[in-house]
Amino acid sequence: MDVMGDKATLLETGRFVQPADFVQPTGDFVRPEGDLTLDRRANREEVEASGEAEAAGEVAETEEVTEAREVTETGEVGEAGEAAEVARQRLAAEAGDVEAMSVLGAMLLRRGDLDGAEPHLRAATAAGDRAAANNLGVLLHQRGYADEAAGWWRIAAVAGSAAAAHALGRHHRERGDEPAAEYWLRQSAEQGHVLGAYALADLLEHRSDDGARRWMRAAAERGHREAAYRLARALDRRAGCAGADGADNGVVPGGAPTEEAEQWYRQAAARGHRRAALHLGAILEKRGELKEAGRWYLTSAKDGEARAACALGFLLRDAGDSESAAVWWLRAAQDGDGNAANALGALHAERGQTQTAERWYRAAMDAGDVNGAYNLGLLCAEQARTPQAEQWYRRAAYAGHREAANALAILLLQGGDTAGAEPWFSKAAEAGSVDAAFNLGILHAGRGEERAALRWYERAAAAGHSEAALQVGIARLRDGDEPEAERHLRCAAGAGSAEAAYRLATLLDARRPPEPAHELGEPVHEKAECEEWYERAAAQGHRRAQVRVGMLAAARGDVVEAARWYRAAAEAGSRNGAFNLGLLLAREGSEPEAAVWWTRAADAGHGRSALRLALVYARRGELAEGQRWADRAVALGPAEVAERAARLRDALREELSA
Numbered sequence: 001m002d003v004m005g006d007k008a009t010l011l012e013t014g015r016f017v018q019p020a021d022f023v024q025p026t027g028d029f030v031r032p033e034g035d036l037t038l039d040r041r042a043n044r045e046e047v048e049a050s051g052e053a054e055a056a057g058e059v060a061e062t063e064e065v066t067e068a069r070e071v072t073e074t075g076e077v078g079e080a081g082e083a084a085e086v087a088r089q090r091l092a093a094e095a096g097d098v099e100a101m102s103v104l105g106a107m108l109l110r111r112g113d114l115d116g117a118e119p120h121l122r123a124a125t126a127a128g129d130r131a132a133a134n135n136l137g138v139l140l141h142q143r144g145y146a147d148e149a150a151g152w153w154r155i156a157a158v159a160g161s162a163a164a165a166h167a168l169g170r171h172h173r174e175r176g177d178e179p180a181a182e183y184w185l186r187q188s189a190e191q192g193h194v195l196g197a198y199a200l201a202d203l204l205e206h207r208s209d210d211g212a213r214r215w216m217r218a219a220a221e222r223g224h225r226e227a228a229y230r231l232a233r234a235l236d237r238r239a240g241c242a243g244a245d246g247a248d249n250g251v252v253p254g255g256a257p258t259e260e261a262e263q264w265y266r267q268a269a270a271r272g273h274r275r276a277a278l279h280l281g282a283i284l285e286k287r288g289e290l291k292e293a294g295r296w297y298l299t300s301a302k303d304g305e306a307r308a309a310c311a312l313g314f315l316l317r318d319a320g321d322s323e324s325a326a327v328w329w330l331r332a333a334q335d336g337d338g339n340a341a342n343a344l345g346a347l348h349a350e351r352g353q354t355q356t357a358e359r360w361y362r363a364a365m366d367a368g369d370v371n372g373a374y375n376l377g378l379l380c381a382e383q384a385r386t387p388q389a390e391q392w393y394r395r396a397a398y399a400g401h402r403e404a405a406n407a408l409a410i411l412l413l414q415g416g417d418t419a420g421a422e423p424w425f426s427k428a429a430e431a432g433s434v435d436a437a438f439n440l441g442i443l444h445a446g447r448g449e450e451r452a453a454l455r456w457y458e459r460a461a462a463a464g465h466s467e468a469a470l471q472v473g474i475a476r477l478r479d480g481d482e483p484e485a486e487r488h489l490r491c492a493a494g495a496g497s498a499e500a501a502y503r504l505a506t507l508l509d510a511r512r513p514p515e516p517a518h519e520l521g522e523p524v525h526e527k528a529e530c531e532e533w534y535e536r537a538a539a540q541g542h543r544r545a546q547v548r549v550g551m552l553a554a555a556r557g558d559v560v561e562a563a564r565w566y567r568a569a570a571e572a573g574s575r576n577g578a579f580n581l582g583l584l585l586a587r588e589g590s591e592p593e594a595a596v597w598w599t600r601a602a603d604a605g606h607g608r609s610a611l612r613l614a615l616v617y618a619r620r621g622e623l624a625e626g627q628r629w630a631d632r633a634v635a636l637g638p639a640e641v642a643e644r645a646a647r648l649r650d651a652l653r654e655e656l657s658a
Contacts (some may be wrong), residue, residue: 013479047558081108098124103131109139130156134164148172155186162193169199170306176201189215194222201227220264232264232276269296274303281311290315300329306335313343322347333360338369345375354379374404385617386411397424402431406439418443429456434463441468450475466495473500481509493533498540505533505545527552538565543574550580570597575606582612591616602629607636611645618652627652 076567092100118139122130128565132205137152150171156164169185172178182203188196198219204212219227239258268276277300284293294315300308309332316325326347332340345360358379361456367374378492390411396404402601405428412421422443428436440458454475460468476485479539486507492500508530527535531552537545550565563584569577578601582594601609610633617626630652633645 017237025384038142040363058622092471093120093123098127098129101127102129102135105132106135109135114139114142125152130159130161130164133159134161134167137164137167141167142480143169146174157187160191162188162196165191166193166199167392169196169203171616173199173203178207189218192222193228194219194224196222197222198227200551201230220267223271225268225273225276228264228268228271229273229276232261233267235261235264269299272303274300276306277303278305278308278311279559281308285311285315290319298327301331301453302510304335306332306337309335310337310340310343313340316466317343317347333363335365336367338364338367338372341367342369342371342375345379346370349375349379354383370399370401370404373399374401374407377404377407381407386415397427400432402428402436404432405431406436409436409439412442429459432463434460434465434468437463438465438468441471445471461491464491464495464496466492466500469495470497470500470503473503477503477507493536496540498537498542498545501537502542502545502548505530505537505548509531509548525617538568541572547577547580548571550577554580554584559588570600573604574606575601575609578604579606579609579612582609602632602636605636607633607638607641607645608637610646611641614645614648614652618648623652623656 030119049181051269080468086104087102089100089107101120101124105117105124108114108117108120118136121132121136125136126211133152133156136347137149137156140146140149140152150168153164153168153171157168165184165188169183170448171179171181172184173181182200182334185196185200185203189200194506197215201212201219204215210445213231216227216231220231229262239261262280265276265280265283269280270389271435277296281300284290284296286450294312296483296612297308297312297315301312305447308595309328313325313328313332316322316328326344329340329344329347333344340443341358341360341364344356347357348354348360349357358376361372361375361379363372364375373392373396377389377396380386380389380392390408393411397408405424409424409428411419412418412424422440425440425443429440437456437460442461444453444456445451454472457471457475461472468487473485473492476488477508486504489500489504493504512530513529531549534549534552540547546565546569548570550562552561554562563581566577566581566584568627570581579595582597582601585594585597595613598609598612599614610629614626614629614633617623617629626651628647632651634642634649636642
């Protein structure tokens with residue numbers, strides 16, 4: 001069953017694709033509610049109002065970091081040490097130390113103690129502390145006083161705070177004042193502020209300004225992971241490796257991404273960007289570096305990326321570990337990944353657990369994945385529930401699923417509704433279904449519409465359909481266009497078509513100059529190309545090719561090889577194979593066994609075999625049996641055989657009546 005939860009078939013529909021999951025600009029328009037970033041100068045802390053830092057979990061450090069770092073960053077000192085530092089700063093602040101007021105206010109703000117932080121920040125701000133003014137703006141912004149916060153940010157920004165300029169730029173953009181936003185964000189970016197550079201790039205990109213790339217690159221080079229990711233996506237789009245709409249679907253659809261794009265994905269992934277890890281995994285998987293791809297998928301999946309969990313499941317399934325694959329598919333499906341739900345459905349269907357499979361296919365459909373409806377159709381068709389299969393195929397086909405449209409057309413055709421089937425074949429073929437294009441060719445050929453059939457065969461052949469290429473090759477042979485016929489037959493034969501390999505061999509064989517005859521037992525000479533194609537077709541069970549390979553082997557004097565191929569063809573039902581095997585055995589002195597094969601061939605309607613049997617029985621003196629086979633040979637023909645058999649029959653009749 002060709003299930004659309006399977007990796008191989010999912011390549012057509014966009015492997016790992018989910019309903020629109022575009023890149024969200026993380027931060028520069030979102031009111032900060034969580035973590036804050038720090039910007040310090042001269043033993044003072046400025047708390048950065050950055051939604052991007054909240055979303056990405058990053059700490060932005062600028063050129064203003066000083067020796068205060070060791071006592072103000074959580075994580076580098078223990079809770080007891082931090083408490084002691086707060087107490088020390090509090091004592092200094094109460095003694096009137098402006099720097100201590102600023103640092104204490106920042107520390108309390110970082111803890112979320114807004115009431116405790118505000119008086120210290122206001123006091124330090126009143127004393128002219130730039131960092132305190134920025135952090136007071138952050139505090140007021142968190143309380144919901146955006147306009148008052150902007151006032152303090154302006155004061156700090158004018159005094160040279162890059163963090164405040166960034167926050168002020170974001171404030172203006174949120175209110176739709178893009179000129180003011182650009183001015184302040186540019187001030188921040190030009191001072192080397194990484195979040196300012198990213199926010200400026202985002203603003204310019206929104207306006208399709210060419211300067212966006214410069215600032216996005218600047219932010220990425222300074223370690224901004226979202227900037228690195230978006231830069232990689234932009235490079236992918238330029239190289240044609242992202243979808244036309246730039247959708248962030250976690251696949252590498254066309255050509256390989258540029259080396260630079262891969263480097264930025266890697267940088268973003270190394271900094272914890274889960275979608276970058278997903279893309280990096282997809283790049284590595286396509287390149288065949290499955291072990292490293294699996295590591296990045298695992299990293300992304302553990303961070304909550306459902307598509308990475310789904311991709312990891314496929315890697316594990318391909319490695320033969322379907323149980324572990326099911327665990328990750330389950331995790332992804334529970335997070336709403338329709339592709340993973342389809343894969344689970346396919347897994348249970350393979351195990352014969354049809355009810356569970358149906359449940360997961362329905363879950364995929366509920367997740368917005370039209371493959372779910374198609375797979376339900378396949379499941380119902382396999383169980384001979386034709387009305388239900390038609391219902392699900394129709395639902396998927398109306399949603400634009402091309403293979404469902406093709407399957408629906410086949411179902412209608414099997415039910416005798418040719419008129420209803422043809423539009424669905426056409427719709428599927430126009431949407432790119434190679435099978436539907438081939439089926440349309442069959443449909444037109446059945447009506448005798450050879451020209452229309454050839455058009456569809458050519459379309460399917462151009463997309464790599466081997467049987468369509470065979471039909472085109474046959475048509476070109478019929479028209480006398482041998483070069484075109486050979487080209488299509490080679491395509492079909494190379495793709496595994498036994499009939500195409502046989503016809504190609506026949507074409508090449510006809511061009512060969514005649515070779516001198518060989519006696520049985522002579523050394524075997526080098527094989528021609530046509531014989532190689534005959535053998536390829538023969539190895540696939542093509543009976544006429546097997547007979548022809550046997551004939552060529554016999555012509556070279558290779559009796560053993562000839563007998564092997566004749567026997568293979570004869571046992572598969574070939575009359576010519578049985579006849580030729582009989583000739584070979586008779587020459588080797590095994591006439592009784594030869595008669596067995598001639599009898600089999602004659603019973604299947606082979607006139608020459610019947611004539612041989614008549615001669616065998618005549619020589620044995622079994623005239624009546626000889627006459628019976630001679631009569632049979634006359635009836636079977638061809639004309640030359642019938643004429644010889646008639647003379648033998650008449651001679652035997654005279655002998656019997658004498």
